[in-house]
Amino acid sequence: MHIPDGFIDAKTATTTGALAAAGLGLALLRVRRCLPPRRVPLLGLTAAFLFTAQMLNFPVAGGTSGHLLGGVLAAVLLGPSGAVVVMSAVVILQCFMFADGGVTALGANLLNMALVAPGVGYVVYAVVRRSAGGGPRGQLLAVAFASWCSPVAAALACTGELAWSGTVAWAVGFPAMAGLHMLIGLGEALLTTLVIATILRVRPELLLEGAAADLPSNRRRLLAQGLLLALGLVVFLTPFACSWPDGLETVAAVLGFAHRAAGTPVAPSPFPDYAVPGIGSAVLSTIVAGCVGTVAAFVFAYLLARFLTPTGFARAKSA
Amino acid sequence: MDHQLLSLYQHRDSPIHRLPATVKLIGALVFVFVVVLLPLSAWRAYALGAAALLLIAAFARLPARVLARKLLWVEPFALGIALLALLQHNGIRVFAAMLARSTLCLLCMVLLSSTTRFTDLLQALGRARVPSLLVTTLALMHRYVFLLHDEMGRMRRARRSRTFTDGRLWVWRSGAGVIAHLFLRSLEHAERIYAAMCARGWKT
Amino acid sequence: MNTLEVRGLSYRYADGTAALQDVSFSLAEGERVGLLGPNGAGKSTLLLHLNGLLPERPAAEPAVRVFGTPVAAPHLETIRAQVGLLFQDPDDQLFCPTVWEDVAFGPQQWGLRGAALAARVSEALAQVGLAGFEERLPHHLSRGEKRRVCLAGLLACDARVLALDEPTSELDPRGRRELMALLARLPIAQIIATHDLEFVVESCPRALVLDHGQIVADGPTADLLNDEALMLAHGLERPHILRHRHPH
Numbered sequence: 001m002h003i004p005d006g007f008i009d010a011k012t013a014t015t016t017g018a019l020a021a022a023g024l025g026l027a028l029l030r031v032r033r034c035l036p037p038r039r040v041p042l043l044g045l046t047a048a049f050l051f052t053a054q055m056l057n058f059p060v061a062g063g064t065s066g067h068l069l070g071g072v073l074a075a076v077l078l079g080p081s082g083a084v085v086v087m088s089a090v091v092i093l094q095c096f097m098f099a100d101g102g103v104t105a106l107g108a109n110l111l112n113m114a115l116v117a118p119g120v121g122y123v124v125y126a127v128v129r130r131s132a133g134g135g136p137r138g139q140l141l142a143v144a145f146a147s148w149c150s151p152v153a154a155a156l157a158c159t160g161e162l163a164w165s166g167t168v169a170w171a172v173g174f175p176a177m178a179g180l181h182m183l184i185g186l187g188e189a190l191l192t193t194l195v196i197a198t199i200l201r202v203r204p205e206l207l208l209e210g211a212a213a214d215l216p217s218n219r220r221r222l223l224a225q226g227l228l229l230a231l232g233l234v235v236f237l238t239p240f241a242c243s244w245p246d247g248l249e250t251v252a253a254v255l256g257f258a259h260r261a262a263g264t265p266v267a268p269s270p271f272p273d274y275a276v277p278g279i280g281s282a283v284l285s286t287i288v289a290g291c292v293g294t295v296a297a298f299v300f301a302y303l304l305a306r307f308l309t310p311t312g313f314a315r316a317k318s319a
Numbered sequence: 320m321d322h323q324l325l326s327l328y329q330h331r332d333s334p335i336h337r338l339p340a341t342v343k344l345i346g347a348l349v350f351v352f353v354v355v356l357l358p359l360s361a362w363r364a365y366a367l368g369a370a371a372l373l374l375i376a377a378f379a380r381l382p383a384r385v386l387a388r389k390l391l392w393v394e395p396f397a398l399g400i401a402l403l404a405l406l407q408h409n410g411i412r413v414f415a416a417m418l419a420r421s422t423l424c425l426l427c428m429v430l431l432s433s434t435t436r437f438t439d440l441l442q443a444l445g446r447a448r449v450p451s452l453l454v455t456t457l458a459l460m461h462r463y464v465f466l467l468h469d470e471m472g473r474m475r476r477a478r479r480s481r482t483f484t485d486g487r488l489w490v491w492r493s494g495a496g497v498i499a500h501l502f503l504r505s506l507e508h509a510e511r512i513y514a515a516m517c518a519r520g521w522k523t
Numbered sequence: 524m525n526t527l528e529v530r531g532l533s534y535r536y537a538d539g540t541a542a543l544q545d546v547s548f549s550l551a552e553g554e555r556v557g558l559l560g561p562n563g564a565g566k567s568t569l570l571l572h573l574n575g576l577l578p579e580r581p582a583a584e585p586a587v588r589v590f591g592t593p594v595a596a597p598h599l600e601t602i603r604a605q606v607g608l609l610f611q612d613p614d615d616q617l618f619c620p621t622v623w624e625d626v627a628f629g630p631q632q633w634g635l636r637g638a639a640l641a642a643r644v645s646e647a648l649a650q651v652g653l654a655g656f657e658e659r660l661p662h663h664l665s666r667g668e669k670r671r672v673c674l675a676g677l678l679a680c681d682a683r684v685l686a687l688d689e690p691t692s693e694l695d696p697r698g699r700r701e702l703m704a705l706l707a708r709l710p711i712a713q714i715i716a717t718h719d720l721e722f723v724v725e726s727c728p729r730a731l732v733l734d735h736g737q738i739v740a741d742g743p744t745a746d747l748l749n750d751e752a753l754m755l756a757h758g759l760e761r762p763h764i765l766r767h768r769h770p771h
Contacts, residue, residue, distance in 0.1 A: 004397045005351050005424030006417055013355075028450050040452070041516065041618070042509040044459020045467075049505040051460065052467040053498045056475075058491055068498065077502070089456045097437045097461070098327055099389065099428035102421070103348060104355050167417070168400060194495030195502070203503060438620035438660065458620045465662045466614055511615035514576050518608045519680060520600060520632035 001151075001158055002094065003109055005102030009165040016161060017107030020088075023115040027084035035082065043082060047089040050074060054090075058191065066187045071117030071154070072125060072147040073192050076207070080122040087114035108161045112154045121150030136200055137309045139207070140193055144301035147192035148185035155181035175286065182293045186300060193304045201310040227298055327389060327432040335379035335430075340439035341446065347431040351424045359416040365423060372426050379434045389429050390422065397421040437461050463508065471501055524591050525549040526712045527573065527606075527684055532586035534568060534578055534736075542568045543736040546586075550684065550712050557723035557744060558716040560733035561758030566716035567611065569733065570686040573714070574606035575599045589684065604633060607677030609687040613669035614661070622648070622664075622672050623657040629680035647679035648672075651705055667698025671705065678709075685713045691722050720748060720762040732757055 008016070031043070050070040057065040070090075074083035091114050094100040101109045125146035132138025155177040163170035200207055335343075350368070357364050376386060401417045438461065445454045474497045482489065527550035534543040542565050550556060558566050571577040572587055575594045585593035589605055592598050610616045619625035626644045627635075635643060648654050651671040661669065670690060677685060690706070691699045699722070706713060707726055717723060723730055723744055730747050732740040734757040740747050745765065747753065754760050 002396065003400075004421040005428075006355055006420035007397070007400050008355075010356065024453070025450070028452050032452055038510070038513045040455065041459060041512040042506065043452075043456045045463055045505040045509040045512070046502075047456055047460035048463040048467050049502050051464055052471055053501060055468070056471065056494055056498065058494055059487055085453065085456060089453065089460050092457060093437070093460060093464075095428075096440055097432050099425055099432055102424055103351050103428065104424070162400065190491065191495055191498075194492060195499045198496055198499035199502065202499070206506075436660075441620060459618060462618060462620055462661065463614075508615060511610065511612065512618045514571070515608075515610055515616040515618065516628075517576055518574055518603060518610075519629035519676065520603045521628075522632055 001109075001112060001154060002101030003105040003112075003158065003161070005104050007165065007167045008102070008105045008108050008161060009167075012161050012165045013104050013107060015107075016111045020107040020110035020115060023119075024084060024088050024110065027081040027088075030081040031085055039082075042078070043085055044089070046074065046078060046082075047086045047093075050086060051090050051093065058187070060187065066184065068191050068195075069113075069117065069151055069154075069188055070192075071113070071150045072121035072143060072188075073195060075118040075122040075146075076125060076143060076196060080119060083118035083122065084114055087118055090114070108158070112157045112161075116157045117150045117154040120153035121146045124149045136204075137305050139200070140197060140309055141301055141305035143196045144189045144193040144304040145298055148182075148189040148297045148301060151181045151185045151188050152178060155184075178290070182297065185297060189297070189301055189304060193301075193308055197308040197310055227295065327429060328436055329381055329385065329433045331380050331434075333379045333434070335375060335434045338434075339443075340435050341443040343431055343435050344440060344443050347427050350427050354420055354423050354427075357420070359413065362419075365419045368423050369426075372423065372430060375430055376426075379430065381430070381433055385433070386426070386429060390425060394422070394425075397425070459512070463505075466508075467501060467505060470504055471497060474500060525588075526552050526554070526590060527714070528588040528591075529572075530586055530588075532569075532572060534572065541736055543572070546733075546736070546738055548731055548738060548741060550714060553710055553712055554729065555706075555713045555727045556715070557727035557730040558714055558733060559718075559720070559723065559730055559747075559757075559759060560716075564733045564757075565736040566733055567688055568736075570608060570688055570714070570716055573684070573686045574603050574608055576608070600633075604629070604680045605683045607674075607680060607682030607685045609670070609673055609677060609685065609690055611688040611692065613666065613673050616673045616676070617661040617669055620660070621657070622653070622659045622661065625661065625672060626675045626679050629676055633680070643679050644675075647675040650678050650709075651675045652701070665698065667694050667701060670694070670698070670702055674705070683711055685709070685711060687713060687715045687717075689717055689719075690715060691717060691719045720759065721764045724748060724762055724764050732759070734758070 035043075050068075050073070053068050053070060055067070057067055060066050071083065071087060074086050077083075078086060088110055091101065091109050092106070095103060095106055095109070125142045128145055129139060129142035132141055156174070159168070159170065159173040159177045162168040162173055196207065354365075354368055376383075397418065401414050401421070405411065405414045438458075441454060441458050441461070444457070445451070478493050478497065482493070529549065530547050532543055532546040533541070535541050546565075546569060548556075558569070560566055568577065573589075573594070575587075581595055585595045587594040589602050592602065594602050617625050619628055623644060626647055627640055630640055630643050644657070645654065648656060651674050653668065653671055653675065656664075656668070656672070661672070664672065674685075685706075687706075690702060694702060699719075703722060703726055706715075715723070715727060727744055729742065730740075730744040731738055732747060732753065739757060740750075740753055748759075748761055748765055751761055
């Protein structure tokens with residue numbers, strides 16, 4: 001998702017640059033105010049950790065592989081402001097040490113990967129977690145669903161910037177990027193949940209600081225709230241995709257190829273055309289497809305939380 | 320362990336390498352901004368830019384193979400987006416121009432990072448009044464990336480040496496375990512680094 | 524006046540286990556003392572007390588004094604300059620991007636700038652035999668070189684006592700020999716926690732044995748290390764070098 005130089009025009013570059021600088025500045029200010037001094041080196045080390053973790057490749061299907069993105073992982077471990085600082089450090093290092101992502105697009109890349117990804121991820125995490133209560137299973141559900149939402153949101157922001165620059169029309173980019181990243185999100189959810197579950201098993205105290213143990217764990221209410229939130233997002237976002245271009249399949253294939261080469265996961269899409277057949281209006285079918293995808297992701301997140309919650313948790317907690 | 324993967328920097332003794340980092344950084348930024356702001360069909364300017372960059376690469380005595388490999392590594396994503404542009408009217412022209420532009424900028428940044436150590440860029444950033452917390456984070460990150468990369472390699476080898484399956488599920492579980500433990504290692508490092516900083520009088 | 528004075532030092536970890544119990548000893552000007560004991564005896568914890576990194580909450584009556592000054596809040600800045608702590612893992616101590624910046628870190632905290640700082644750094648690097656290493660990156664150094672850069676970082680702070688945690692661990696023979704020679708040349712008091720008994724025999728006239736957080740022996744190195752019963756009781760052994768010196 002690293003946008004190279006030359007794809008973002010001047011107004012978009014300036015706007016995203018200003019937004020990214022403001023967001024990062026705010027995060028730095030908050031971190032400086034709230035973070036205890038002994039935690040300052042942890043920022044640098046977590047940045048190095050995420051950068052290293054992103055280099056670990058996981059096999060997906062048909063010879064493709066993917067890797068962790070880490071927005072939600074950082075937000076859960078360090079809180080939202082710390083995550084913004086750490087993810088920014090990762091993006092800046094990639095830009096200047098590896099020429100990954102353009103300098104003129106640095107603002108846009110920071111906005112997508114260092115602000116939107118951990119920010120949206122954290123909000124979803126906090127909302128689902130609050131509804132789910134303080135237990136480890138609720139936490140894992142929140143982690144899983146948030147780490148599915150995070151890459152999708154970042155991809156949408158990326159598409160928006162490309163569209164505003166006049167590089168790629170929104171109607172072309174939106175379905176391709178959203179569809180692709182709804183799949184990538186599944187891998188990200190699985191990986192982040194596995195990592196958090198391991199940390200929960202080995203060092204639960206790192207994640208339980210300030211656990212909302214007093215909140216009632218009402219499963220039905222939690223499900224309802226999580227789904228409402230997700231569906232609201234989808235309904236709000238999809239009408240932007242107003243027309244359905246013919247060449248989409250070609251584009252998806254090309255994008256798929258590009259991502260494969262860059263090491264991002266690609267799996268066969270359950271909705272090859274992304275539109276559910278039999279529904280006339282393109283807008284409506286996009287909304288339906290988006291909703292079905294979101295519900296499926298939420299069910300996936302719920303299953304992940306159910307099967308990955310460490311069994312020895314009660315023992316570890318009392319020890 | 321092979322740190323080539325982790326850094327583009329090529330150690331050479333050349334006039335380009337010896338230039339102050341600030342000069343190179345500003346030069347690269349100016350070049351990229353000019354290229355991006357050029358009109359789409361400024362082919363002559365693109366050719367001129369390419370010639371200048373190749374000249375600098377020759378001066379810096381950088382092996383062409385390494386440069387080409389790096390370009391090929393990042394090109395696919397640019398190609399993907401550019402291909403999306405093909406679908407619009409007047410697509411082919413936009414597509415070609417975009418590809419030329421992004422390749423020029425990419426080559427410029429590859430040259431910068433191949434001839435300038437990241438630590439020197441950091442000092443330049445510090446002088447440019449980038450907030451110190453960000454510079455500290457970047458510096459610590461750059462310092463410990465190599466260490467954590469080595470630790471990750473050791474952990475993966477240790478796990479592989481005790482398993483006799485290559486099932487996909489196992490790979491994911493085991494990889495996630497490596498990532499989780501890598502974080503715990505980073506946490507321990509961070510605590511000891513804090514102690515070492517305090518021991519030498521670090522003031523918060 | 525003693526360089527370092529420890530009187531009745533006790534410490535408990537947060538979980539309540541006693542790490543140090545009533546530890547007392549002193550170090551004279553320029554004296555070199557080996558601190559021996561099995562893993563988990565409390566050696567590292569003891570060293571962390573010497574410049575006030577522990578205890579987390581200052582005690583009412585500081586148990587450690589450096590040149591007569593109690594290790595407590597108002598004096599911590601001076602104390603941390605005077606007591607140089609060499610950590611076990613040089614990678615944790617070398618946290619700056621370049622060797623120069625790392626050696627300069629301490630003096631910078633005390634307000635040294637410009638030419639004075641540069642002079643201090645080159646002097647410290649020359650002292651450890653690494654002149655010309657200023658622009659090197661820490662991850663390109665050998666382990667022995669990393670240790671010496673850490674040491675230069677302490678010398679640049681004008682340390683007058685060195686507290687060294689396993690300085691010879693994981694060094695190859697040449698690195699170890701060079702570090703031993705370097706420490707022998709430094710005219711400042713040193714307390715060296717180590718499992719390298721031959722190193723203690725060669726460079727420390729006096730040794731302390733710490734076990735379960737208590738000092739169980741304090742005396743001339745040769746006497747302590749030749750006491751087979753004492754050595755075995757505390758997870759140590761008589762070094763070969765002494766067997767050859769005192770054949771039975």
